[in-house]
Amino acid sequence: MPKRxxxxxxxxxxxxxTGYQGVLQSxxxxxxxxxxxxxxxxxxxxxxxGLIRREKELQDGRWTYRLYPKRLPASIxxxxxCPCMLCFDNARCDPTTVVSPKNCQKLTDWIISLxxxxxxxxxxxxxx
Numbered sequence: 618m619p620k621r622x623x624x625x626x627x628x629x630x631x632x633x634x635t636g637y638q639g640v641l642q643s644x645x646x647x648x649x650x651x652x653x654x655x656x657x658x659x660x661x662x663x664x665x666x667g668l669i670r671r672e673k674e675l676q677d678g679r680w681t682y683r684l685y686p687k688r689l690p691a692s693i694x695x696x697x698x699c700p701c702m703l704c705f706d707n708a709r710c711d712p713t714t715v716v717s718p719k720n721c722q723k724l725t726d727w728i729i730s731l732x733x734x735x736x737x738x739x740x741x742x743x744x745x
Contacts, residue, residue: 624656624659625662625663627649628656628659628663629663631649632645633686633690635684636686637689639685640683641676641682641684642683660684668687669686669687670686670687671684672685698727699727700723700724701724
């Protein structure tokens with residue numbers, strides 16, 4: 618049987634790689650070749666550490682938990698569409714000047730669009 622810390626690390630990485638959809642606890646333990654008892658203990662430990670979130674779910678007539686990561690690693694994809702990257706005023710942009718992120722409408726529209734799944738990228742915003 619693998620050490621608990623090794624199993625915790627493997628489990629955490631697997632849960633993180635599933636992203637926002639999460640993974641069923643029962644599927645995770647099968648993937649890691651661990652017993653359901655050991656798997657349950659590890660998932661509870663990860664939840665206590667604040668690294669994952671467990672939500673009860675009925676799957677095929679049986680109760681199990683779906684495990685979600687509390688935090689996902691950052692990637693360049695999160696800012697690739699930021700209008701600041703191609704802005705002509707980028708060199709002059711400063712919070713203390715007239716050209717400022719505080720009053721930039723393109724930046725504001727982009728930030729708002731991050732929560733809107735209908736807007737695919739900022740090209741829609743920049744063309745306004």
